[in-house]
Amino acid sequence: MSAPAPGPDRRSLSRPAPPADGRNGSTPRLPSLSVPDVFAALDSSPRGLPSAEAAARQDGHGPNVLPGARRGRLWRRLLAQFTDLFAVVLLVSSAITFLAYGLGRPRDPATLQLALAILGVVLLNAGIGFAQEYSAERTAQSLQAMVPHTCRVLRDGERRELPARDLVPGDVVVLEAGDAVPADCRLVEAQEAAVDNAPLTGESEPVGRVAGPVPPGPPLRARNCVFMGTDLVAGTGKAVVYATGTATEFGRIFRLTAAAPRQRTPLQRQVAVMARRVAGVALATGAVLFAVRVPEGQPFVDTFVFSLGVMVALVPEGLPATLSVSLAIGVRRMARRRALVKQLLAVEALGSTSVICTDKTGTLTQAEMTVVQLWADGVPHPVTGVGYAPVGEVADAPGVRELLRAAALCGNARLVPPAGRETWRVLGDPTEGALLVAARKAGLDPAREEALTPRVAEYPFDSGRKLMSTVHRDGDGTFFACVKGAPLEVLARCDAVGVAGAGTALTQAYRARVTAAADGMAGQGLRVLAVARRRVAGRRPPLAEVESGLTLLGLTGMYDPPRPEVREAVDACRRAGIRIVMVTGDHPLTAEAVARRVGIVRGPAPAVVTGAELDALDDAGLDALLAGRAELLLCRVDPEHKMRVVTALQRRGEVVAVTGDGANDAPALKHADIGVAMGASGTDVAREAAVMVLLDDSFASITTAVGLGRSVYRNIRKFLIYLFSHNIAELVPILAATFAGFPLVPITAVQILAIDLGSDVLPALALGAEPMEPDVMDSPPRPRRERLFSTAVMGRVLFLGGIQAVGVCAVFFWHIHASGIPYAQFTKADPVYREAITMVQAGIVVSQFFNALAVRTDRQSVFRAGLLGNPWLLAAGCFGIGLMAAISYAPPLQAVFNTAPLTLAEWAVLAAFGALLLAAEEVRKGLVRRRGRRPGGAAG
Template sequence: MGRPGGHHGLSRPGRAGRAAKPTATPPADSAPPVQQLRADEVFTAFATSPRGLSEGAADTLRERYGPNELPRPRRKGVWRRFLAQFTDLFALVLIAASALTFLAYALQDPRDVGNLQLAFAILGVVVLNAVIGFVQEYSAERTAETLQAMVPHTCRVLRDGERLELPSGALVPGDVVVLEAGDAVSADCRVVEAHGLSVNNAPLTGESAAVARVGEPTASDTALDSRNCVFMGTTVVSGSGKAVVYATGATTEFGRIFRLTDQAPRQKTPLQREVAVMARRVAALAVAIGAGMFALRLQTGQSLVSAFVFALGVMVAMVPEGLPATLSVSLAIGVRRMARRQALVKRLLAVEALGSTTVICTDKTGTLTQAEMTVTRVWSGGISHEVSGVGYAPVGEVSGAEELRELLRSAVLCTDARLVPPSGSEGWRVLGDTTEGAILVAAAKAGLHPGTEKEAAPRIGEFPFDPVRKLMSTVHRTPEGEVLCVKGAPQELLARCIRIRVHGAEQDLTAPLRDGVVGANDTMAGKGLRVLGVAVRPVGEAPRTAEQAEAGLTFLGLIGMLDPPRPEVAEAVRACRRAGIRIVMVTGDHPLTAEAIARRVGIVTDPHPTVVTGSRLDGMDAAELDGLLAEQGQLLLCRVSPEHKMRVVAALQARGEVVAVTGDGANDAPALKHADIGVSMGATGTDVAREASEMVLLDDSFASITAAVELGRSVYRNIRKFLAYLFSHNIAELAPILAAAFAGFPLVPLTAVQILAIDLGSDVLPALALGAEPPEPDTMDRPPRSRRERLFSAELVRRFLFLGAVQSIGVCAVFFWQIHASGIPYADFTSSDPAYRKAITLTQAAIVVSQFFNALAVRTDRQSVFSVGLFSNPRLIAAGCFGIGLMAAISYVPLLQDVFNTAPLAAADWAVLVAFGVLLLGAEEVRKWWVRRRAVPATTGAPSGAPTGKEAAR
């Protein structure tokens, strides 16, 4: 069944704006509630049958009821969302500054046009940031919707007796759906057939315990209280069954709740909260320093308006106006880049946590392997039979096929999957479990027809697969009587067998014969095969429990199948090791199978890795488990249950690890939800696993996890890069103003209008380009980021103080050099003096040029920028050239000269400014060299394995 929420619910044509009331009453007037009807009455009430609707009837009903889609969440109007951009703290500070400047202009006599220009300039910067932030927010929202549509939302439906896999939106009342463990229910349905069926109703009731479902009528007054209904948004925990859809979309119980949650406010992520705290502190500091400068200027005898304009320049110089927009852009770019690498991030929180992941607990099938199981060997009666052919195409041969007919027939009967022939551009594929699909293909290669065999022996009972039992059993009616077919883990199955079939004859399963089965299983598992055992027994009275059914069995043989490793996984594993990330394989497979695959992909390289089974975990207390996980050797956890997986994840987190968990089945959902980063499979994973996770791999490959970790680290580092860029820039703007004030110079070396022009031309656009910076080459050669490390770390502060200090020296030098070169005393300078106009032009140009070189310098944290290519980020070069071009226009265009009170610069002036910029870049390169030199002793003599866990984080 498809996932709840998102795009799947029912919007009725002609009922826009009015939601239909959820109901469990059939279409017929005065009919009893659906939960009180017998199964045959349910089919009659909804004009359907056990074979399901016909396609024609389904099309008619879809026109009547519309698609099975939930109403789209109501969003604020475009204008309201745009105006919300002006509520950011930095925007409010600048709006207040603009209002005060308008007031100062109005109170002046005579009025200074420069103040009016300044007020409009400040508003212009605020509006520009609002536009950028709105566009990025809207773009990110649309991107998220598009990416969510890439994740499968399907359900299994009977149409004209044929089992189909359809989009969940195609469901209509009267459809007969097939329910299996791991499905998320896509509509409200009345169960008509149940085999150990249980569901989790937590989204509706808040109770997480699984509740059993039955197919018989109940006397409940409401469908929600009945035991024979399942509801949209709930998940199938175990068992299987069939149900008739009676409500879709907005008429479902989930649709009613969905409307109630539509107004719930969206919570901010930790990164957003941290930036908000930083913004408040910076704004408070800017206002405080501005007030101090205002008071200082008043004491020197300046007028109230002049002192205010000076203080305003100080305040504007300290406010990083482009930070909110740049932050939005960087996160949006990170999410889009991850999507291009086949990783759908559902929450920004996942982007933040990815950068500090220290342990990945990975499943095997589908993640490390290709999830295309192929039977390659069948063992029966002491003889091993080869099976040729690969993939799901039933092309190949089975050696000694005649001797294996009973074994393969019993295995086929104990499957729910269906083999689908080629259609259109798609080749042979499997609907359902890939392991069962491989069995169907092997049977077809042996000359059996799975569909015919199932029709000849109809299923009359079932005990679904259970991750604790590790077995699945089905009861069938045959001409010889009722028979039970069982398949599952060989060890579990063998423990329940008392006889074995050898060359068509049954005999007691003696100890030597049992040892022969175990040896054959170990041999196949040691070759990397996933092995299933098959057994049967005749049944008289229908067994009531799985324990009764799965006893006294006759062992038929073993089926070994290979799921080849993905070719890209080995390099991804090596990258994780270099990055200090520990990989722990957690699988339900046989230890030998798990170790064989782990060696092929490089997770295991030691001669004797630590292999722990679920039964051994059961015998460990918390201290023993902690000791096991504290060992830095290579660890494989095999034959584990969902409870084991949860316990391991919790124990790792208790040790301070940041844990990512991969999974695809319903049994993986608890661990996925408990992990710091739950990673589910988008192509083959169950709906409940995708719901529980924070990241969905669209291609199911482990390599995509590694790529996402790299991009997650890159996003965080890019944010720190543009923070270093912005704040070093602000220091360079503030320094000459403060220097002039303390030196007793009566005028400002940089006006507020000039500061805004710098921020417009050399602040926002280069910072946006830094947010799009690709990962550095050594991103995956560093240990994970500690969870205790703050965004505004001491390292970041030291860096922007260093860069800001170098820039400030150059900016102050060119200003005072020009002032002293004029030979005019400080007290004789006026705002119209040509020497003063050239001095403030040089100050502005010095900041703009040095920021161009600063942008190049902060592209890398410790690697030389020349190693990644000085001009390898064309967006950054273009943004820098735009800023310098705007500065040139301000210097040479007469109209802009009048606005900014600037003067033309000579070629020699530009040469001096470029020299200061090169000096800045050189100083930063020396700093990086020193950082690299200090890091060398830390890595010299380190063991071949990369640091892992908390040691790496430290």
């Protein structure tokens, strides 16, 4: 096979690969070409490329690497924290307050204190946000890490070891078992070669490779091609490189991953809407008050600062910090449940998940093939034990010993005993590993059997034959062959059957019994293999001789056992109204069998759709498929299929969680609302693209995380009700004083900031740490477009805030009127005024203590839930009251806040108003519960 004369192909290969589809133009036809034509198409030869030609092609194609991820500069990430709408409003407020201080004559120290306090709040929130959100995007680096650093290449007819980055199309690569494939290549020599394509296709079994031409089709299905990022797990071969870097199949996934935008979580969207509305209300209210007070003859600067204080009162300054820390509490809780969340907002998004697109192997199953039934001598032989640990028993083991001996010999897997923290594991094909485990359960030692009857020839598995055969030398110098494969293929080549250790003629009736037994095992969702044996004449007989005239030894039935906890988790998802869609690269029958075992499929006719069938659907057809409520299984899918399905579900308004473990899953993981990667078995690529990593790889951990996410959302609503209800109590007295003609404010901006940061943040955090309620998974997921401030939430805010507002207005005007001093004679230094504004501040703090207890539950009485159920909340409330006492009694703080000491009687009045609030909320909850118990009544 000499190299052809240089021609047009050389010029095309010297140019960069076309970026449109990421593949070399000759790729689609390479699999169908003969080996000489492959060399001709790539302008190469069996001796490889000359060094000069390789250097020229390197200039055209560039290095065989994937570009690194772009990272934003740290200072830009920090500045981004100040672009939040609350931060912008507060920054502008601080700047204007500084300006008012500078323009004031004389300058009022209280104005400077207010400006500094607002600026301090902004800096505090930015620091917390930056610390929580700082995480590097390393998906592209992880993809690059999977590319081997060196490889063996033929250059100038000599074998050389070169950096993988120096490969170019036309290079001839030498591959051996255990090598990582450095680029996309077409095989030109293959000796018993098999590759693990799981990182690209999701298929869990090694796939045999050949060097000859195969029919045209998708590149990933071409059995004579190997791809970057995969591994050669058996055999040897030589291959010609046809695509490098981003032009490879792996590079295609890289581009998909890079192009997939991070989706904003529902909470992000709702908080953004809330921020705009709150900011708008705050600005409008401040402007109205300014417009009302200026015509009354109030000093311009003082009136402006007053209006600014009202605006600050309406902005929940502590909300960003409270939200971040509350989400962090959820992250810690999930970590204790074996779910590592990398982005805080993903915690809440989990709670709104409506669809989970889950893969199969390792997530729903244990990723450990297990033989559970054998059939020999016309009878079944159950096998106990699960997984790769050789612990269990084979019923009537002597009757299946020859079957298991032949099955163990006809394979290349190796069973590895535990070492350190590792458990029993298999190197090689999981199916062959399961047969080794079954053999050991039957009392056989596969290594000893191999030593007694060494292998002298092998005929690898071929999808055309659906068989694998090995030839062994017996102790007496004779030779015999062991064959395993698809039951119908093996049975068609048998003319005898082993019964009671002796071979007898295989009758038509016995054939029917074997076929019925195989069908029965397959009907149970088992992967069925038939095993046969025969004597052969020589060391390497023709394949036709090896695989004919066989004696059937029996059948083996195995499956990848579901994780024991998954069925309960699937049931919980059903109760919670979460749809589960299995998305796998495996065969439809295997997928359906597993889906039935774990409860994803319960009906008689699930919708089973392959990747090829998805390709035939337009967007409208796909939407119609996903809109149906039938149980849906997507099988034999590629990365584009998975991403397309996720996008279509999101288009329908679903909040989508996607699980995955391979590099092929990375685009969908990044594009999903919640990408969930496997921590134990997943690739670095998948873990970096995802926002959540399951440390135990179990689907049950997803369900637990969803429940915790729902609990976090409920807790967020609780502390939002808590925070915004006191904003009403701060605003209403100011409005009341304005329209009543009182010249001063009932509460100053500095006092408001003290309440927001000193007395409210800790109780809000404690509310964010409320434990998960038992019924959290008994209701459907909330709609994607549901507002954070729903009608029910706003109703509670107005109800609780209104009660607080009435209370503080009452104590303020009662104290003012009791003094007998006309409104116009009050000044900031008046002791009565200082006592009155102190009572307003203390009234808000005390009522918020009772309010925090009230909002712990939505419907249940707080006394039934237990007043001591959240000790952190009680401690936080006591801290706030203690801080208020210090502001009232400590002279330095009195000077800052313009406050005065309160009497014991005044504290008692404030406590009575707080208890009244709690009692009113208990009455409301009682009415909600009563209405919910009525036939047709709505639950509150």
